[in-house]
Amino acid sequence: MNAARPAARPAIVTRVLEQPWLWAYLGALLVWLATITFTQGQGAGEVISAALAFGTFSVIVGIGQMYVITLGPGNVDLSIPATMTFAGAVSMKIMGTQDAMIPLGFLIAIGCGASVGVFNYGLIRLLRIPPIIATLSSSFLFQSAAIAYGRGIKIKPPPIxxxxATARIAGLPILALVTILFAALMAVVLHRTVYGRSVVAVGQNPRAAHFSGISVDFIRFVTYVLSATLAGICGYFLSGFSGGASLNMGAEFLLASIAVVVIGGTSVAGGYANVSGLWGAALFMFLLVTMLNTFGLGAGVRLVMTGVIIIAVITVAGGKSANS
Amino acid sequence: MKRLLATTILAAVVAIPAGVSADTSEKRIALSNNYAGNSWRQAMLKSWGKVGEEAVSAGVVAAADAFTTAENQVTEQAAQIQNLILQGYDAIVINAASPDALNGAVREACDAGVTVVSFDGIVTEPCAWRIAVNFKQMGKDEVLYLAEVMPEGGNLLEIRGLAGVFVDDEISAGIHEGVAENPQFNIVGSVHGDWAQDVAQKAVAGILPSLPEIAAVVTQGGDGFGAAQAFKAAGRDVPVIIMGNRHDELTYWKEQKDAAGYETMSVSIAPGVSTLAFWVAQQILDGQEVPKDLVVPFLRIDQDNLEDNLANTEAGGVANVEYSLEDAQGVINSGS
Structure with a gap:
């Protein structure tokens, strides 16, 4: 805590300013305001609705990635894109566009995800391969399995x-509302359950966690399985949302899953996590691209601006948490 | 359709011996291909294999063998071309890894008396023939089609490909040229869809709320279905979206056509362009006068031949056609 802060500032304001998730929402708000100023107010609500719809998928995989990253240095799940593709392709093909198969398809997507997670942790624990290499190599295996299984065919989801996946209530995507509730649930799990607190403890110091009676291996195992399972669920709904499973559908979520975690205020070094920031970061990432597209800037300028703005937000947010 | 094409080719093949000036039945043609790792290239090789086999069994040529390098490397393909020269092929048809880095090997082939025909990935060495794709014209054709079906004009949304790639710049330049000539059209937004349905869907969904009413979407192929999904999700009427011959795009078009009389057109390059190069090489060996620079015809699908083309397109693939000797002669004559 910084002793030099002005005494006049009310405690509640200071408390809010210290929240690491604040900067992601602030960034999203500023980018949104810039966009609707440019369009003179046109489409203000629809942009938010679209941001919620697409942000949903980043948040679902972001939650899993956040738990993994919180486990401490070196922990990251790079198999998320392959898991999404694998689970999406297998569940869509088995459902074969029949509405009656929807629940079974969902269970299959979960099963696909969970088995990738078990496989990942098997590589990490039994073969002692570092998580980055283990999840990367397993992603090659499962991506290839998806290619061999799906043969590049875009299989349509059942109509229901x-x-x-695309339904809305009062302009808000239902899937996004469900995911907001799910994120709230996962925040409670993180802060209020033995499992969640154990993840944070392992991330802060695995030795200390071990001596205080936490089964470090078990916590890590559950977390990798959780991340892969969420990736499987995300692949299932994304296939429903975009009209079928395609082989490159997970590609952009490798970077996105890590970016929403970091921009959302979770510590890359582990041991400190933040669920609410995920939504702010996901909205920010989508609105940023939308703003630059709306401005009609060239592709080169857009990419440079995206990089610069992301670095700026991380610097501002990271600088604050370093002071506290 | 496929059967009909095959019959046409066979008929052409049988008819040849009467009208030729030189006999090519002893000639051997090789395909030097740099890459096989996507569905377009797979279809390209399949078409070559099919037409080549028919030509060999009909006695038009002695051999039509395909060779693909494993690593998509210039050095590897140069070595492959040298091997093909040593093996005594009379003509080498090339889809090249680089427009200029293979020129040394191509020169060697020419000096050894081998006919070299490059297509799709062309080579700049002057002694070789080039069958190039006019991507700029492809972009312009989209706008010309729109000018035909909606003479009153309107707002256009442009979906581009992968930023920084030559093909993306060319198609976009053609679209903008077409719009400049048809000022009743106005490009009100432009996003990059990376030739992928999901990327296009996300980019279009983002920019759509800020846009006025869109009359049509001009595309580069592989992005039309994603754009349609984005319009649907935003609760807007789906405008005329130019398609790119992909199976999912044609399927969507067919569904909408049956449901609500949706009208558009679709254009791309058929992987079977390899068979056009085959017949051009055969014609050169035959002693025909063939200009050095030829243009690949577009495979354009319109409202009336949608069903035929869709039935002919593999699920997950792209619409294809194999070219006949007459097609090749048509291209040669229009090029001279």
Whole structure:
């Protein structure tokens, strides 16, 4: 805590300013304001609705990635894109566009994800391969399995699943509302349950966690399985949302899953996590690209601006947490 | 359709011996291909294999063998071309890894008396023939089609490909040229869809709320279905979206056509362009006068031949056509 802060500032303001998730939401708000100023207010609500719809998928995989990263240095799940593709392709093909198969398809997507997680942790624990290499190499295996299984065919989702994934209530995507509730639940799990607190403890100091009676291996195992399972669920709904499973559908979520975690205020070094920041970061990432597209800037300028703005937000947010 | 094409080719093949000036039945043609790792290239090799086999069994040529390098490397393909020269092929048809880095090997082939025909990935060495794709014209054709079906004009949304790639710049330049000539059209937004349906869907969904009413979407192929999904999700009427011959795009078009009389057109390059190069090489060996620079015809799908083309397109693939000797002669004559 910084002793030099002005005494006049009310405690509640200071408390809010210290929240690491604040900067992601602030960034999202500023980018949104810039966009609607440019369009003179047109489409202000629809942009938010679209940001929620697409942000949903980044948040689902972001939650899993956040738990993994919180386990401490070196922990990251690079198999998320392959898991999404694998689970999406297998569940869509088995459902074969029949509405009656939707629940079974969902269980299959979960099963695909969970087995990738078990496999990942098997590589990490039994073969003692570092997580980065283990999850990367398993992603090659499962991506290849998806290619061999799907043969590049875009298999359509059952109509009811497609309708659910794109449905809206009062302009807000239902899937986004469900995911907001799910994120709230996962925040409670992180802060209020033995499992969640154990993840944070392992991330802060695995030795200390071990001596205080936490089964470090078990916590890590559960976390990798959780991340892969969420990736499987995300692949299932994304296939429903975008009209089928395609082989490159997970590609952009490798970077996105890590970016929403970091921009959202979770410590890359582990041991400190933040669920609410994920949504702010996901909205920010989508709105940023939308703003630059709306301005009609060239592709080169857009990419440079995206990089610069992300670095700026991380610097501002990271600088604050370093002071406290 | 496929059967009909095959019959046409066979008929052409049988008819040849009467009208030729030199006999090519002893000639051997090789395909030097730099890459096989996507569905387009797989279809390209399949078409070559099919037409080549028919030509060999009909006695038009002695051999039509395909060789693909494993690593998509210039050095590897140069070595492959040298091997093909040593093996005594009379003509080498090339889809090249680089427009200029293979020129040394191509020169060697020419000096050894081998006919070299490059297509798709062309080579700049003057002694070789080039069958190039006019991407700029492809972009312009999209706008010309729109000017035909909606003479009153309107707002356009442009979906571009992968930023920084030559093909993206060319198609976009063609679209902008077409719009400059048809000022009733106005490009109100432009996003990069990376030739992928999901990327296009996300980019279009983001920019759509800020845009006025869109009359049509001009695309580069592989992005039309994603754009349609984005319009649907935003609760907007789906405008005329130019498609790119992909199976999912054609399927969507067919569904909308049956449901609500949706009208558009679709254009791309058929992987079977390899068979056009085959017949051009055969014609050169035959002693015909062939200009050095030829242009690949577009495979354009319109409202009336949508069903035929869709039935002919593999699920997950791209619409294809194999070219006949007459097609090749048509291209040669229009090029001279």
């Amino acid at each position: 699943l497609a309708d659910f």
